[in-house]
Amino acid sequence: MSSEECDSDMEYSDDDCCYADYYNTGDDCDIDHIDPSKIDPEFFIFECLSVEEVERLLNENVELLSSSLQITPSLAKVLLHNHGWAVQDLISKYRSDASLLLVQSRIKPPHPPSKTDGSSSHSSQSSLSSKDSLEDDENQKLCPVCVMLCSVDVFSSLACGHKFCKDCWTMHFEVQIIQGISTGMSCMAQQCNILAPEDFVLTLLNKPALRDKYQQFVFHDYVKSHPQLRFCPGPNCQVVIHAKELKAKRAVCTNCKTSFCFKCGMDYHAPTDCSTIKKWLTKCADDSETANYISAHTKDCPRCHICIEKNGGCNHMQCYSCKHEFCWMCLGDWKAHGSEYYECSRYKENPNIAHESVHAQAREALKKYLHYYERWENHSKSLKLEEQTLLTIKTRINQKVMNASGTWIDWQYLLDAAMLLAKCRYSLQYTYPYAYYMEPSSRKELFEYQQAQLEAEIENLSWKVERAETTDRGDLENQMDIAEKRRTTLLKDFLEV
Amino acid sequence: MANIAAQRIKREFKEVIKSEEVAKCAIKVELVSDSYTELKGEIAGPPDTPYEGGNFVLEIKVPETYPFNPPKVRFLTKIWHPNISSVTGAICLDILKDQWAAAMTLRTVLLSLQALLSAAEPDDPQDAVVAKQYKDAPEMFRLTARHWTAAYAGGPYSNPDFDSKIRRLTDMGIESHDARVALSSFNWDLERATEQLFS
Secondary structure: OEEHHHHHHHOHHHHHHHHHHHHOOOOOOOHOOOHHHHHHOOOOOOOOEEEHHHHHHHHHHHHHHHHHOOOOOHHHHHHHHOOOOHHHHHHHHHHHHHHHHHHHHOOOOOOOOOOOOOOOOHOOOOOOHHHHHHHHOOEEEEEOOOOEEEEEHEEOOOOOOEEEEHHHHHHHHHHHHOOOOOOOOOOOOOOOOOOOOHHHHHOOOOHHHHHHHHHHHHHHHHHOOOOOEEEEHHHOOEEEEEOOOOOEEEEEEEOOEEEEEEOOOOOOOOOOOOHHHHHHHHHHHHHHHHHHHHOOOOEEEOOOEEEEEEOOOOOOEEEEOOOOOOEEEOOOEHHHHHOOOOOOOOOOOOOOHHHHHHHHHHHHHHHHHHHHHHHHHHHHHHHHHHHHHHHHHHHHHHHHHOOOOOOOOHHHHHHHHHHHHHHHHHHHHHHHHHHOOOOOOOHHHHHHHHHHHHHHHHHHHHHHHHHHHHOHEEEEEEOOOHHHHHHHHHHHHHHOO | OOHHHHHHHHHHHHHHHHHHHHHOOOOOOOOOOOOEEEEEEEEOOOOOOOOOOOOOOEEEEEOOOOOOOOEEEEEEEOOOOOOOOOOOOOEHHHHHHOOEEEEEEEEHHHHHHHHHHOOOOOOOOOOOHHHHHHHOOOOHHHHHHHHHHHHHHHOOOHHHHHHHHHHHHHOOOOOOOHHHHHHHOOOHHHHHHHHHHHH
């Protein structure tokens, strides 16, 4: 499923489709040639795969590599896991210097093992085996781990030649798997880091439960090392998302509907980038106590001072008592917000701050942070409140349809409006961390101008959605179009991927 | 499993006792219980280090899964070292964690610990206070570590200046170990150590 399809569900109502079809029947060749990422900055192609599908995808890579290099599939897996599953890259590296590649991938030892005796050749430290090698005879040999004499046929080794008995290998793997280690399991010799490939492990591992666990862990490691794959971060969700490009774009799981950033796996955060949002969220978690104290849930009406609890998402407030219209964020008169002087979203830095005392600078830094944090937090709360509005809309539509005033399709536009509102407000929320970390510049001014424009249109939309039954449908759809256009314009100019 | 562990330890015990290092009095192991699950190790402070002349006692606990998991080792003798906790004696050493290999033995562990005493790794610290001193005031660190060796591990070098500062604090009713820790942490600044102890 691509995000294109997903978006179209949201933005166009069914009756629009007729028009769309009508216009597209002629020649849609033009449309096909336009790069969709140019029109929609959030365009992203991805697919949701089941575990079986991922296994098939990984196995295709394994087979390709093992057949072109004439190596076992297990070794191919070790190579792929260590090189981010870049098959072509591996083939060319192997062709230019196979030995170097195998050494770097911890498959081959840097120095060839001595022919005589693998384990005791490293006896500089492990005198256990060397001293006892006197006890060795033709058919029996001392295992340096369990220090027992075992028949020579039960010994095996990796490419490094360090020989240990079968029981010790098995025990070694069991202990490691119980600790959650799988692809990282290596030889038991001191200072030897040669990795144990899958086939070697599986021939020695005989408990079915541990074999399952091992295969599960290995699969997990493979997906994590693959740049095109990411586990869905949804709770208990088995889906793996596959996308050709590792970009910070929105992916939505078809199974659990979790929406997240494909690159970092966190909540989607355009226009802010992955590292900035991480910094911001950490900062918010650290400072949340101060900020919580300051951003209370209620505010007083700036005119009549009656206490107002905000119970809707819209920041355009009208006092129930005195009918004064004001902005919830800055408590200023709403009239000023409607015009192009809307500046509530912009933080005005103190121009003389460099000359002030350290104390004043700290206070200014806190003030700046609180400005952005309050807006971030406020839009997040608005999003939640607007979810309730959506539910109310759904019940109202139901009632209307039951009372035979219009069909379900007739009222569909209200749902679309509410969905679009959520989408726009979500983007708006994530513009605040972006602005917080921007250096004062003309670019920042442009950003804050566009942000202010978007915010103003979103509040208009929210106002109209909350009063949807008294709003003219044409007016509402117009507002939807304006808000979405503002959103895409901002993302086009500032979303860097 | 426990069978392998016991078998290995018995063997290693003999190995250490016979080794050339024991002959040179550099390392030593003793049994604490008959079950071979707990041992006492001892290493000599390496020459040309602040630990020279000291004897450091180690607690060695052998897990059920030995030798597939490393033995649990900590210093029983108090020691001033960036990779060893001055409070608990816990050790930060890769081979006692993820770099452990089943073919390693008690002897290799003891020798590695001795090597750690000669070459600390302040970038991977166990004790942040000590590590900071090691990097910022190396001479102060050397003197402090040598003083601790003398105080706890039987080292030969006493430091009259440090001793008198400790006495000043013990006269005020502070335990001598607490006084030593506070003074060591504040580069032997008596005033700051006192402040911390009485705050």
